[in-house]
Amino acid sequence: MWVWLLWALLGLVLLALTSALTIVLVMRYKSPRGLAMVRRFNRRFTNRRAMRHAGEAGSGYAVIRHVGRRSGKQYSTPVGASPAGGGFLVFLPYGADADWVRNIRAAGSAELVTHGRTHRVAPRVVDQAEALPHLSGGDRLVARLFRVTDYLVLEPSVVPGGLPPS
DSSP: HHHHHHHHHEEEEEEHHHHHHHHHHHHHHTTTTHHHHHHIIIIIHHHHHHHHTTTTTTTTTEEEEEEEETOOOOOEEEEEEEEEETTEEETTTTTTSSSHHHHHHHHOOOOOOOOTEEEEEEEEEEHHHGGGGGGOOHHHHHHHHHTTEEEEEEEEOOOTTTTOOO
C-alpha cells in the first residue's frame, strides 16, 4: 500500500516538474501554438484568480483597464506593474502583440489601478536595454528565464480637458 502511494506521489511531482519545464520552454522559445495554450489557460484560470484582489493595497497585481480596438468593450487585465521613474514598468512575456497591449496602444491611454490608486497612463513599448535599469535582480532572472524582450512603460498622462493624474 505505501509503495503505491509513494509511486503516485512521485508521479505527481514528476508531472508538476514536467509541466513547469514545458511552460518555461514555451515562453522562452515563443512557440505560437504553445503560447496560445498558455494564454487560454491564463485567461480562463490564472487571470480570474488574480483579478480577485488585483489593484488593491498589498496585492502583487495591478489592473489595467482598456477599451477593445474593434468592439469598444471595456476590459480589465491583471498585470504586474513595478514603479519605474515617474510611471510603471510591465513585463510583456507574450510580446507587444498581446490583445490588451494592442488595445491600449491603439487608444493611446488606459487606466492602471495599483495599490488602491487609479492612474491614467500612456503606453510606450521599450526594449530590454531601456527597461534593464528599472529591474530588480529577481525580475532580471525571470526576464532571462522567459526571454522577455519587450516591456511596456506606462507613463502618467493627462486626459484632454481633464485633470492631471492622481
